[in-house]
Amino acid sequence: MRTRVLDYLQNQSLGSYRISRELPRSESGDSLFLKNPKNVYCGENQKEITVLLRTLDGLNISAETTTLEVVFANDAKNTPHNYADLVELIVQAKDIYSEGGFNTRESTVTTELVDDLLITRVELQYTKIR
Amino acid sequence: MAYIYPAPGVANSEITVSLINAADATNTALSLSGFQDMTINAANDVFTWEQLDSGSKFQIATTSTNSVTMNIVVDQTKFFGTVADASQASDDTAAELGIFGMSKLKSLVEFSIFLGKTDTGGAGKTLSGTGYITGLAPTVSAGEPVWVTPVSISVVGDYTIT
Numbered sequence: 392m393r394t395r396v397l398d399y400l401q402n403q404s405l406g407s408y409r410i411s412r413e414l415p416r417s418e419s420g421d422s423l424f425l426k427n428p429k430n431v432y433c434g435e436n437q438k439e440i441t442v443l444l445r446t447l448d449g450l451n452i453s454a455e456t457t458t459l460e461v462v463f464a465n466d467a468k469n470t471p472h473n474y475a476d477l478v479e480l481i482v483q484a485k486d487i488y489s490e491g492g493f494n495t496r497e498s499t500v501t502t503e504l505v506d507d508l509l510i511t512r513v514e515l516q517y518t519k520i521r
Numbered sequence: 522m523a524y525i526y527p528a529p530g531v532a533n534s535e536i537t538v539s540l541i542n543a544a545d546a547t548n549t550a551l552s553l554s555g556f557q558d559m560t561i562n563a564a565n566d567v568f569t570w571e572q573l574d575s576g577s578k579f580q581i582a583t584t585s586t587n588s589v590t591m592n593i594v595v596d597q598t599k600f601f602g603t604v605a606d607a608s609q610a611s612d613d614t615a616a617e618l619g620i621f622g623m624s625k626l627k628s629l630v631e632f633s634i635f636l637g638k639t640d641t642g643g644a645g646k647t648l649s650g651t652g653y654i655t656g657l658a659p660t661v662s663a664g665e666p667v668w669v670t671p672v673s674i675s676v677v678g679d680y681t682i683t
Contacts, residue, residue: 447556
């Protein structure tokens, strides 16, 4: 799923932003997205399986939710002109799996300020019956 | 004490329900599965009267309306049967007709419900009788995209406990 999201983003017009296929790991104590502003990183697939329907004869029908976090940083004072477009493109990545049986597709955008950088995180969630 | 503890997924301890089409000469049972919940109803009607010499009403229990209701996850084979709709006959087996077929054909069914073992591992009780399948209403939603349906058995006469 991570690969598909990265492929989708790489095929978009991102202006001065770049897509990194590295995980947003830390290097010398700093996360890569802080060291390399305007590089968009995508975390590894996180899976959560919860019971949707329980039965008295042992049958369990579960919902499998895969969560991905896309994160990037840019200058907080002079936000690139296409910042909003990029965020919207990432949000739309929730729908790239519309044919995959996912009955719930969600995305959540959060931002925070770290020194002079604006950190943007987009959480993508895909849920299907397992 | 002997509390009834049906253990989901444990053979000979979990709740089981089997249905036989009364018109089927072979008495072949269909075992249901995917129960979300189950209710056994035994609702006595009560006749009430008043007397001039009493400040309270008098009551006496008369006949009981018995029924079994449950919600199940729809298993395509058990719900629609193993025989195509157009070929189903009233004396087919319960498995051939499926729950839906027996409802559609108004088949009298012989049901048998094992309630589960007791907390001390004692033998469980089986409740049986005859009745008609009613109340099918399969439903599905985007939030829970799995077909589930209520199933009622309107019981004809008394329950038998063994």
